[in-house]
Amino acid sequence: MKSTQTGGARTRAVIYCRISQDRTGAGLGIDRQREDCEALAARMGWDVVETYIDNDISAYSGKKRPGYRQMLADLDEGRATVVVVWHTDRLTRSIVELEEYIDLSERRGISTHTVQAGTVDLATPSGRMTARILGAVARQESEHKGHRVARARRQKAIAGEWVGGIRPFGWGMPTGRLAKKVDRKTGEEVEEPELDMMKAVPEEAEALRYWTDTMLSGGSIKSLVKWCADKGVTTTRGNPVTHTDMRDMLLRPRNAGIAVYRGEEVGRGKWEPIVDEAKYRAVVAILKDPARRTTPGATPKWLGSLLYRCGRGGCPHFVYVTQSGGRRYPSYRCQSAHGGGRRAEIVDQYVEDTIIERVSRPDAHELLLPAPDGVDVAALQAEAEEVRQRMRNLAGMYGAGQIDEVQFAEGTDTARAQLEGITQQLARAATRDPLVDLVRAKDPRKAWKALSLDRKRTVLRALVEVTLKTPRTGRMPDGGYFDYDAVVFRWKRG
Known part of the structure; x- marks a missing residue:
């Protein structure tokens, strides 16, 4: 709103509106503040040269308020000499911000008028004292409100109720x-x-x-x-x-x-x-295992890549798949780049057929790892909850000053170590043998084909070590040229 009245110089004013929580997003609280502030300015005969708005931003939270900061910058440049707000707590609830505002008001001769609390005279010691008292009261109200809200949310969480936010998957x-x-x-x-x-x-x-x-x-x-x-x-x-x-x-x-x-x-x-x-x-x-590899690089495309061992002359390295060196098809080759290679698709098919044959035998159940003995899941869960409660108690005692920082840190570290041990025991009880789906399947070959390459490689790691030794040359007894005897299996189970 800008005045069109002519005549003598008019007082230039700005309006500041803020609402800390706009639940609907409609800005209705802002509109009401602005209407009341404009009415006050009209009664006083002031020209409103700008209106600054911060919607859904708390003055107590410490979040940046762009409208407020812009107003201070404009006032410092002499754009207006009067600030109109609905109430002093709309202006600021921070003691630091209040002192900054008082300093600016003194330097630039700014007067502050509110719809609800009248004029705040920052030019006099008593006026500044009043502003500081109002600011302290407003901050106390904010702290109490924050405490109530936090307590209510915690009670909801403890009661198992939904406390809001983005819908969680599931x-x-x-x-x-x-x-x-x-x-x-x-x-x-x-x-x-x-x-x-x-x-x-x-x-x-x-x-x-x-x-x-x-x-x-x-x-x-x-x-x-x-x-x-x-x-x-x-x-x-x-x-x-x-x-x-x-x-x-x-x-x-x-x-x-x-x-x-x-x-x-x-x-x-x-x-x-x-x-x-x-x-x-x-x-x-x-x-959360620290030893877990979280940057595996490129996804393997072959069953035995970096899992099969090179068996040429006792070489300790693993093999990978390459089509370099003029080869017409992908081949397994040692990481040390010595000696030829073995055709990857034939090696993988032979290894797969061998694994499927092994898990199809009547005694395949003997390949499964025994279930962990003496793991009482319910007791471990109860023990874990006791440790967590102890950690909460330590935090409460530290906050109340009953223990110092060193005692708190030592107690927390001990509790975390205990909790980690319990979690490892629970993990041991729940971890599933990767061979289970194959051994229990009515059709192991069909079950194998249904597995992702990642899970097939997990089965390979758990069940057998494959070594590609130097193959014989020439035609093999089966009439072909692939030396299956040079693919050696060392079973880790059964």
């Missing part, structure tokens, strides 16, 4: 009803399907269970990301699943029915878990 079953909400971009009211965040989405829950079992059977995140791309599975926002997305989804405690507040486990949720807790803990142990 949860949010449509109720069949529509819920009204305001679009943040347009400000228009729209209707969207209402979701029950305590109920699992069947197809997403099945995917989570499959991913968990795959990881426990020796699979990789990279293979699961490819699986999602092949199946058309996306994140809850409709984006392609990335390596980071997959890891985050597997590490989410909610999968196992565990409630979390600010990254800390606070108890059991009220929802039914999708994944067994022992399996979840095992996946966490696998993904």
Whole structure:
């Protein structure tokens, strides 16, 4: 609003409006503040040269307020001599910011007028004292509000209730009803399907269970990301699943029915878990293992690449696949680049046939690793919860000044070491033998073909060591030229 009145010089004023939390996105609180401030300016006969707005930004949180910072810059350049706000707490709730504003007001002769609290005279010691008292009161109100909100959210998390945010993969079953909400971009009211965040989405829950079992059977995140791309599975926002997305989804405690507040486990949720807790803990142990290789480079395209050993003259190196050196087909060749190569597709097919034949025998069950003895999963879970509670107690004692920083650090380190040991035991109990699907299958060959290359390589690592020795030359007894006897198997099981 700008005045068109002619005559003597008019006082130039600016309006500042802020709302800390606009739940609807419609900016209704801002509009009401602006209308009241414009009415005050009109009554006083001031020219409003600019209106600055910060919507959905708290003055207490410390977040940058672009409208406020621009206003200070313009006032410092002499654009206006009056600031109009709805209330002093709209201006600032930070003692540091208040002192900055007082200093600017003194230097540039700025007067501040509020709709609710009258004039704030920063030119006098008593006026500045009043402003500082109002600022301290406003900050105390903000701190109390923040404490109440944090406490309410923690209570919700402990009770296992949904505390809001982006819909997590696996949860949010449509109720069949529509819920009204305001679009943040347009400000228009729209209707969207209402979701029950305590109920699992069947197809997403099945995917989570499959991913968990795959990881426990020796699979990789990279293979699961490819699986999602092949199946058309996306994140809850409709984006392609990335390596980071997959890891985050597997590490989410909610999968196992565990409630979390600010990254800390606070108890059991009220929802039914999708994944067994022992399996979840095992996946966490696998993904957070410091020895786990997280930058594997290019994805292998052949079964034995860097898994088969070179057997030429006792060479200790592994072989890889190359088509260099004038070869007409991919061949396994030693990393040290000595001696010819073996045709990759023939070697892989022979190794696959040999593995399938072995897991098809009547005694194939003897290949499976024995189940871990004496692992009481329930007792381990209870012990883990006791350790976590001890860590929470230590944090409370440190915050209350009952223990010093050294005691807190030592106690926390001990508890974390204990928790790591428990997690490893749970992982041992839940980790799945990669041979299980093959040994128990009615048709092992069909089961083998259904495995991804990544899981086939895991079976190979677990079951047998293959060495490619120097082949004989000429025609072999079977009439061909491939020396199968030069492919040597050393079984690790059975």
